[in-house]
Amino acid sequence: MSQATSTDVREDGVIESVSGPVVTATGLQARMNDVVYVGEEGLMGEIIEIEGDLTTIQVYEETSDVAPGEPVESTGAPLSVDLGPGILDNIYDGVQRPLEGLEEKMDSAFLDRGVDAPGIDVEKTWEFTPTVEQGDEVTAGDIVGTVPETESIEHKVMVPPDYEGGEVVETNKGNFTVDETVVSLDNGEEITMHQEWPVRQSRPAGDKETPTDPLVTGQRILDGLFPVAKGGTAAIPGPFGSGKTVTQHQLAKWADADIVVYVGCGERGNEMTEVIEDFPDLEDPKTGKPLMSRTSLIANTSNMPVAARESSVYTGITIAEYYRDMGYDVALMADSTSRWAEALREISSRLEEMPGEEGYPAYLGARLSEFYERAGYYQNANGTEGSVTVVGAVSPPGGDFSEPVTQNTLRIVKTFWALDADLAERRHFPAINWDESYSLYRDQLDPWFQSEVADDWPEIRQWVIDTLDEESELQEIVQLVGQDALPADQQLTLEVARYIRESYLQQNALHDVDTYCEPEKTYRMMQAIKSFNDEAFDALDAGVPVDEITDIDAAPRLNRIGTTEGYEEFVGEIEEDIEEQLRGMYQ
Amino acid sequence: MKEYKTITEVSGPLVFVETDEPVGYDEIVEIETGDGETRRGQVLESTSDHVAVQVFESTQGIDRECSVRFLGETMKMPVTEELLGRVLDGTGRPIDGGPDIVPDERQDIVGKAINPVSREYPREFIQTGISAIDGMNTLVRGQKLPLFSASGLPHNDLALQIARQAEVPEEDEGEDSEFAVVFAAMGITAEEANEFMDDFERTGALERSVVFLNLADDPAVERTITPRLALTTAEYLAFEKGYHVLTIMTDMTNYCEALREIGAAREEVPGRRGYPGYMYTDLAGLYERAGRIEGVEGSITQIPILTMPSDDDTHPIPDLTGYITEGQIYVDRDLNSQGTRPPIYVLPSLSRLMDEGIGEGLTREDHGDVSDQLYAAYAEGEDLRDLVNIVGREALSERDNKYLDFADRFESEFVDQGYDTDRTIEETLSIGWDLLSMLPEEELNRIDEEFIETYYDAGSDATIEAAEADD
Ligand SMILES: Nc1ncnc2c1ncn2[C@@H]1O[C@H](COP(=O)(O)OP(=O)(O)OP(=O)(O)O)[C@@H](O)[C@H]1O
Ligand SMILES: [Mg+2]
Numbered sequence A: 001m002s003q004a005t006s007t008d009v010r011e012d013g014v015i016e017s018v019s020g021p022v023v024t025a026t027g028l029q030a031r032m033n034d035v036v037y038v039g040e041e042g043l044m045g046e047i048i049e050i051e052g053d054l055t056t057i058q059v060y061e062e063t064s065d066v067a068p069g070e071p072v073e074s075t076g077a078p079l080s081v082d083l084g085p086g087i088l089d090n091i092y093d094g095v096q097r098p099l100e101g102l103e104e105k106m107d108s109a110f111l112d113r114g115v116d117a118p119g120i121d122v123e124k125t126w127e128f129t130p131t132v133e134q135g136d137e138v139t140a141g142d143i144v145g146t147v148p149e150t151e152s153i154e155h156k157v158m159v160p161p162d163y164e165g166g167e168v169v170e171t172n173k174g175n176f177t178v179d180e181t182v183v184s185l186d187n188g189e190e191i192t193m194h195q196e197w198p199v200r201q202s203r204p205a206g207d208k209e210t211p212t213d214p215l216v217t218g219q220r221i222l223d224g225l226f227p228v229a230k231g232g233t234a235a236i237p238g239p240f241g242s243g244k245t246v247t248q249h250q251l252a253k254w255a256d257a258d259i260v261v262y263v264g265c266g267e268r269g270n271e272m273t274e275v276i277e278d279f280p281d282l283e284d285p286k287t288g289k290p291l292m293s294r295t296s297l298i299a300n301t302s303n304m305p306v307a308a309r310e311s312s313v314y315t316g317i318t319i320a321e322y323y324r325d326m327g328y329d330v331a332l333m334a335d336s337t338s339r340w341a342e343a344l345r346e347i348s349s350r351l352e353e354m355p356g357e358e359g360y361p362a363y364l365g366a367r368l369s370e371f372y373e374r375a376g377y378y379q380n381a382n383g384t385e386g387s388v389t390v391v392g393a394v395s396p397p398g399g400d401f402s403e404p405v406t407q408n409t410l411r412i413v414k415t416f417w418a419l420d421a422d423l424a425e426r427r428h429f430p431a432i433n434w435d436e437s438y439s440l441y442r443d444q445l446d447p448w449f450q451s452e453v454a455d456d457w458p459e460i461r462q463w464v465i466d467t468l469d470e471e472s473e474l475q476e477i478v479q480l481v482g483q484d485a486l487p488a489d490q491q492l493t494l495e496v497a498r499y500i501r502e503s504y505l506q507q508n509a510l511h512d513v514d515t516y517c518e519p520e521k522t523y524r525m526m527q528a529i530k531s532f533n534d535e536a537f538d539a540l541d542a543g544v545p546v547d548e549i550t551d552i553d554a555a556p557r558l559n560r561i562g563t564t565e566g567y568e569e570f571v572g573e574i575e576e577d578i579e580e581q582l583r584g585m586y587q
Numbered sequence B: 001m002k003e004y005k006t007i008t009e010v011s012g013p014l015v016f017v018e019t020d021e022p023v024g025y026d027e028i029v030e031i032e033t034g035d036g037e038t039r040r041g042q043v044l045e046s047t048s049d050h051v052a053v054q055v056f057e058s059t060q061g062i063d064r065e066c067s068v069r070f071l072g073e074t075m076k077m078p079v080t081e082e083l084l085g086r087v088l089d090g091t092g093r094p095i096d097g098g099p100d101i102v103p104d105e106r107q108d109i110v111g112k113a114i115n116p117v118s119r120e121y122p123r124e125f126i127q128t129g130i131s132a133i134d135g136m137n138t139l140v141r142g143q144k145l146p147l148f149s150a151s152g153l154p155h156n157d158l159a160l161q162i163a164r165q166a167e168v169p170e171e172d173e174g175e176d177s178e179f180a181v182v183f184a185a186m187g188i189t190a191e192e193a194n195e196f197m198d199d200f201e202r203t204g205a206l207e208r209s210v211v212f213l214n215l216a217d218d219p220a221v222e223r224t225i226t227p228r229l230a231l232t233t234a235e236y237l238a239f240e241k242g243y244h245v246l247t248i249m250t251d252m253t254n255y256c257e258a259l260r261e262i263g264a265a266r267e268e269v270p271g272r273r274g275y276p277g278y279m280y281t282d283l284a285g286l287y288e289r290a291g292r293i294e295g296v297e298g299s300i301t302q303i304p305i306l307t308m309p310s311d312d313d314t315h316p317i318p319d320l321t322g323y324i325t326e327g328q329i330y331v332d333r334d335l336n337s338q339g340t341r342p343p344i345y346v347l348p349s350l351s352r353l354m355d356e357g358i359g360e361g362l363t364r365e366d367h368g369d370v371s372d373q374l375y376a377a378y379a380e381g382e383d384l385r386d387l388v389n390i391v392g393r394e395a396l397s398e399r400d401n402k403y404l405d406f407a408d409r410f411e412s413e414f415v416d417q418g419y420d421t422d423r424t425i426e427e428t429l430s431i432g433w434d435l436l437s438m439l440p441e442e443e444l445n446r447i448d449e450e451f452i453e454t455y456y457d458a459g460s461d462a463t464i465e466a467a468e469a470d471d
Helices: A099-106 A220-224 A244-254 A269-281 A306-325 A337-350 A364-373 A404-410 A421-425 A442-452 A457-481 A488-505 A519-541 A546-550 A555-560 A567-584 B155-165 B169-173 B190-202 B226-240 B252-265 B279-287 B316-324 B333-337 B367-391 B398-415 B425-436 B449-455 B462-470
Strands: A012-019 A022-026 A034-038 A043-051 A054-059 A071-078 A080-083 A090-092 A125-130 A143-148 A154-158 A166-171 A174-177 A183-185 A195-198 A233-237 A259-265 A295-300 A329-335 A376-379 A385-394 B007-011 B014-018 B027-032 B038-047 B050-055 B067-074 B076-079 B086-089 B105-108 B147-149 B179-188 B209-215 B244-250 B299-307 B327-331 B344-351
Touching (some): A022 A034, A034 A054, A080 A306, A090 A099, A195 A306, A220 A488, A233 A404, A244 A269, A244 A329, A244 A385, A259 A337, A306 A337, A306 A364, A306 A385, A337 A364, A337 B279, A364 A385, A385 A404, A421 B344, A442 A457, A457 A488, A457 B367, A488 A555, A519 A546, A519 A567, B027 B050, B105 B226, B147 B155, B147 B316, B155 B190, B155 B244, B155 B299, B179 B226, B179 B252, B226 B244, B226 B299, B252 B279, B252 B316, B279 B299, B279 B316, B316 B327, B333 B344, B344 B367, B367 B425, B398 B425
Parallel strands (some): A259 A295, A259 A329, B086 B209, B147 B299
Antiparallel strands (some): A012 A071, A022 A054, A034 A043, A034 A071, A080 A195, A125 A143, A125 A174, A143 A154, A166 A183, B007 B014, B014 B050, B027 B038, B038 B050, B327 B344
């Protein structure tokens, strides 16, 4: 978290009451959302209500033993993040304290309280190369230089959004700390590699444009049937154990974003550890560089303070916007937005606010839409284009989608990946229900798939969807009479649909090859199943009994395409064998 | 230490006291009743002129005349290795007639969160000897894996079987890390507690166990601290003394009921079905204390047990638990009445840490594929059971009939092994292959062709007989 102003202490107050993460104080001169230090230990908190002389504070740390009468200091600044090189390949808590730094400072594996650390290393030097010259005019948002931040990402140093801008009078090339001036302007403004921005306020940007490019995820069912756009929004609701986290991890690993911000919001510690351990060794399929070098992690696990959980999503999205401003495509994953909503509920009930539905505060819907609104494909002020894609997991109690968080989210997001406990139970992964899920971006992304992958992408996708629809209708009849009672052509449709489900829709995230499927392969798989379908129906028309058709030994190999490396040849062979075996029965 | 005689209100488990000096949030309180009895409690809310105290024992007999002392510190657990072999009550006081406990340290029972960067991802396979777990929902060291059960089901037998049989296979070859059990009972009956105690004594496990007993007739509010005392002890043994600690906590349902009772007494806005809105956070504060820490020898593995009210897994207690823990094992009523022992229903069961703990060099190369295939086949067989009730077996295809037979044999041969059978992972997998060999080879689409070649054996029953002869 940003500390630059934390010495600028205003009037002190005194604690009046303590109840869990909520503390009230009297005599405090401060504004709404200012950061304060609470008690003898200086626990970090934020002002969330002011009523006469009584100020209410949510505390980002454990409050055991804190007593009335202890002091409260205001920093006079709102909760902000530090922005600059060093955010990538880093892991923070919900208020941007670097977890590695805390481990070192506390000299313990356990998180203590009252310890603070800046979000970016203020002592480290970075190599700055100016991209402007003396005499150039710059305004807020303009890029004035670059820094190699990680192996794969070049950090763009920008004129802070709240600067006036002017003529460049001096540029410094070389190694500097983030707080040293690298570019000076004629009006006296000095630009460093360090900015701060209040998390609850979106960073200024140019116009939001209609997204036309997909965020290619490497997940067949997503790219093929329910794509999300770069700059779009998506939600993944599902009961426990249905695959929200695995899907989010898959996106963080394989999506073709430039930057990934992963917010572990009130979830498991081990899941974050898994990312920390795995990502440095995994390669970005686009650049071949370690995944960690494009990733920033925010981990406020379920047992970490609940108020910091509430702020974690804001910390994440502000970081995402900062990289968007540089012209990058950023993907933000939030797992799980329900835990954020619950943090809101917990704080709200301690404030004794009037509860809305299921105890959530009445402003739940507003907070959710404000958050998702920060996604988008933007024309930046500095002329670059950048995007923030937001993918939020939702954890509905009892897996019931009619609850307030799911419902409010559905009203906002345009892509909906519904996870299904039934599918997960039978280990059909990803357990995304194809009947319930949708993407409102499908049509606007088709031109991209047509030009980048195949002209008939929309048609073949529609064929897949139609076949699956037909299957669900037929399944209802099968449940009553059994499959053998159906006419031959319907039995055949069921068989084709089974291949769609087992080979195309299922994708094993844990398999080295299957875990990532490029759009070309996604397309070839749809095509291969379609050609089995066409050949099979031709055979049926020619009088071949359905049992014989479904019995051919080439067809089950369709199920192995996903796990086969160098699939092109393999798919070609299967198609040939299917054709040969089926035609052999009647020609 | 200041004494107050200023109780203004007693309401359920809560006592309100006027104060004129600041009292810390969470601080421990002692209340002395008229007849000299001392009750303990904890500060739930502290303001400059009064505090709300949650009393662990009953508030019966507390009146305005009682004297109240604030101890100036939060609840601590006195810890030492000497606790091994001891039986304590739900507030940590010895009840086994043994000597006083001389603590090595006194630790805060709330426990601090493990820094995610300091954790080590759990990936050491624990062999429980139970096929439905080892084969399908593998437990690893440092995992939190609850039993989702319901009243009248044999979850205790299962938990005991795990405690008895759990071992880490390679450890026979030298590595001598010690194993300990921390057992926390919350509101279970004396009879159930005896079941555990007798088994611990019979098998000699008691010497390496620390037992905390809050029984059904003990105060309900006390249940909210029992698991914290137990986990503080477990953390000490694991992370300071290097033990591999298995922590069994039963029954989490009673713990949650106690939370609800306190919430209601405080007139809080309830969350779902009357349980506090912060129950997720509260439970996470317990379950997340399982794990491994980088550079530290010991580990905490948790097996919480809960009984699902009306067998309903969407009830907030199992639901919130499932959202926090790393999987769950379902103990099933139908399988139980059918005589399957242990009656583990594998379809909804899950171990999220399985994938990293199995495979070549850990268990066996084919383990993951076999498990996936068994899942898929059993799920298919289960589906067909509904259909067969309507249309009869004759109306089903040959393929469908095979799957029906598969599901039956899966339950009777793979799952139903009895509480005294301890199977190695090799035995478990070979029974798995035996069952899979009932199906045509082309059906095994989850299994690598290489493994099919090595292990698939159409029409042989030899392996299973060998396995059975072994036990
Ligand atoms: N695409 C996939 N491929 C293989 N396995 C998967 C896949 N998706 C999910 N799984 C399996 O499902 C398990 C549960 O998934 P996950 O942890 O993502 O669930 P979740 O929805 O995040 O649950 P919770 O809400 O409790 O966090 C994983 O541990 C893994 O075994
Ligand atoms: Mg998850």
